[in-house]
Amino acid sequence: MALSQADVLAGLAELVNDETGIATDAVQMDKSFTDDLDIDSISMMTIVVNAEDKFSVKIPDEEVKNLITVADAVNFITAAQA
Amino acid sequence: MKTLNQTKTVEFTRIYALGASRGHQTVTNDDVAGPIDSSDEWIRQRTGIVTRVRADKEQSLLDMAVEASNEAIKKSGISPSEIGTVILATITFPYQTPSGASLLAEKVGAHGAAAYDISAACAGYCYGIAQADALVRAGTSKYVLVVGGEKLSDFVDPADRSISFLLGDGAGAAIVGPSDHPGISRSVWGSDGANWDKVGMTSSILDFRDGKAEWPTLVQEGQSVFRWAVWEMAKVAKQALAESGLEASDLSALVTHQANMRIIDELAKQLELPDSVVVAKDIVDTGNTSAASIPLAMHRLLAEGKVKSGGYALEIGFGAGLAFAAQVVELP
Numbered sequence: 001m002a003l004s005q006a007d008v009l010a011g012l013a014e015l016v017n018d019e020t021g022i023a024t025d026a027v028q029m030d031k032s033f034t035d036d037l038d039i040d041s042i043s044m045m046t047i048v049v050n051a052e053d054k055f056s057v058k059i060p061d062e063e064v065k066n067l068i069t070v071a072d073a074v075n076f077i078t079a080a081q082a
Numbered sequence: 083m084k085t086l087n088q089t090k091t092v093e094f095t096r097i098y099a100l101g102a103s104r105g106h107q108t109v110t111n112d113d114v115a116g117p118i119d120s121s122d123e124w125i126r127q128r129t130g131i132v133t134r135v136r137a138d139k140e141q142s143l144l145d146m147a148v149e150a151s152n153e154a155i156k157k158s159g160i161s162p163s164e165i166g167t168v169i170l171a172t173i174t175f176p177y178q179t180p181s182g183a184s185l186l187a188e189k190v191g192a193h194g195a196a197a198y199d200i201s202a203a204c205a206g207y208c209y210g211i212a213q214a215d216a217l218v219r220a221g222t223s224k225y226v227l228v229v230g231g232e233k234l235s236d237f238v239d240p241a242d243r244s245i246s247f248l249l250g251d252g253a254g255a256a257i258v259g260p261s262d263h264p265g266i267s268r269s270v271w272g273s274d275g276a277n278w279d280k281v282g283m284t285s286s287i288l289d290f291r292d293g294k295a296e297w298p299t300l301v302q303e304g305q306s307v308f309r310w311a312v313w314e315m316a317k318v319a320k321q322a323l324a325e326s327g328l329e330a331s332d333l334s335a336l337v338t339h340q341a342n343m344r345i346i347d348e349l350a351k352q353l354e355l356p357d358s359v360v361v362a363k364d365i366v367d368t369g370n371t372s373a374a375s376i377p378l379a380m381h382r383l384l385a386e387g388k389v390k391s392g393g394y395a396l397e398i399g400f401g402a403g404l405a406f407a408a409q410v411v412e413l414p
């Protein structure tokens with residue numbers, strides 16, 4: 001069963017925390033991975049690969065650069081699950 | 083009817099000795115940070131590199147290859163005249179032809195040896211070991227000199243933020259020969275031409291000649307390469323280990339291509355190695371030397387006493403092509 005946006009956000013926040021140590025409650029929909037959360041491109045890719053595993057979705061390389069904000073990632077994953 | 087002579091095969095091979103040569107100049111992060119609008123801290127955090135070594139103007143790729151080869155030949159105890167094949171893995175020899183290997187053979191005293199260059203970028207040394215193992219076992223050559231050597235500093239753009247600031251210069255050499263016990267496992271190797279453009283040059287030399295492009299320099303799509311180098315190469319490394327018949331706990335060392343510390347750390351994590359396995363991290367003060375990085379890193383582990391001769395190392399090279407090769411070797 002596809003997860004809700006809230007579930008995906010919570011799961012994604014855990015992955016961000018695992019990779020970077022950023023508190024899960026700081027991972028909010030309007031935050032930019034780069035500008036607000038200071039996540040570099042390599043950590044971003046690690047989060048993406050772990051998100052693929054966690055949510056059973058494919059996130060192609062060319063899509064990763066479009067994931068500017070947390071909302072972009074949550075929306076992509078939610079849609080990919082559907 | 084007469085029958086054809088065919089060479090009797092040799093059962094086992096091993097690496098007899100290694101040699102190393104590094105660029106004479108130490109280049110700090112502060113030295114390269116300016117043109118990429120960066121800092122020592124930024125470079126350390128993203129790459130693990132503190133300094134990289136680069137050749138000076140008088141130091142050529144061949145100079146480094148000869149120095150490394152001479153050390154390997156001397157330590158191996160063989161005569162250079164016994165070397166039947168010389169393989170130079172490089173992407174930076176500045177002539178399309180003749181090969182660097184034929185000149186290298188001449189300079190190290192392997193007169194008349196078969197000699198050729200291979201272009202497999204950062205996988206080149208492991209490609210060379212795979213070929214040397216096959217040539218010796220087939221009875222084609224008794225001893226093979228394999229060199230991974232690069233003068234990457236000739237092909238860097240100081241303003242490039244993708245790869246140039248990682249790169250260093252050096253050469254590492256190995257002598258491969260017959261053995262009374264298994265010393266090189268079956269190589270797992272291949273390429274992924276669908277991703278041919280993920281690491282490479284900014285343009286062709288023809289575009290440069292025709293004035294359509296600047297001098298070609300190295301460039302990569304870092305994020306894509308990172309994903310491939312960690313998660314795809316973890317599969318290759320596991321396959322190579324399975325081919326060897328060993329368990330991770332049987333290894334003394336993991337010697338990956340020294341691409342970027344973040345890649346090395348994440349790849350080692352994916353392999354779930356026990357703490358007893360030393361992970362080579364020559365990149366910290368040598369930088370990424372492409373085809374030279376694996377023999378340089380292995381040579382250093384031995385020189386610093388972090389691993390012992392007779393132990394096993396899983397070595398894996400990966401890079402432009404995208405090309406990859408891995409095997410388990412007995413440490414010389």
